[in-house]
Amino acid sequence: MSSLSTVLQQLQQERTQAQQQVEKLNSAISVIEGLVGRNGSGATNNGARTGHTVSAASRRKMALAQKARWARVRQEAQPAAAEKTSAAPVKRTMSVAARRKIAAFQRARWAKLKKAA
Numbered sequence: 001m002s003s004l005s006t007v008l009q010q011l012q013q014e015r016t017q018a019q020q021q022v023e024k025l026n027s028a029i030s031v032i033e034g035l036v037g038r039n040g041s042g043a044t045n046n047g048a049r050t051g052h053t054v055s056a057a058s059r060r061k062m063a064l065a066q067k068a069r070w071a072r073v074r075q076e077a078q079p080a081a082a083e084k085t086s087a088a089p090v091k092r093t094m095s096v097a098a099r100r101k102i103a104a105f106q107r108a109r110w111a112k113l114k115k116a117a
Helices: 002-038 056-084 096-116
Strands: none
Touching: none
C-alpha cells in the first residue's frame, strides 16, 4: 500500500508542476498579446482592425478620387498608343501544321525523359 501512496504523491506533484507551467505559459501569452496590440499594427487576436472605420461618404469620395486618377492615367496613355497604330491589335493564331509540329516535339521530348528515368 505504501507504494501506491508514493505513486499518488508523485502524480500530485507532477500535476502541481504542470499547473504552474500552464500558468507561466498563460502569463507569457498575455504579455505577447499585449505587445501585439501596442505595436501600432492595428491587429488584434482575430486579425480584425480596431478603431479604423471609414464612413460610407468617405468611401465614396475615395472611390471617386481613384476613378479620377485612373481616368488621368488612361488619358495620358492614349496619345502614345494613338501614335503607334490606329488599328486594333491583330490576334495571331498558329496554323494546324505548326501546332502538330510542336505536339510531336513535345511527345518526343517526354518519351526521351521517360526513357532516361
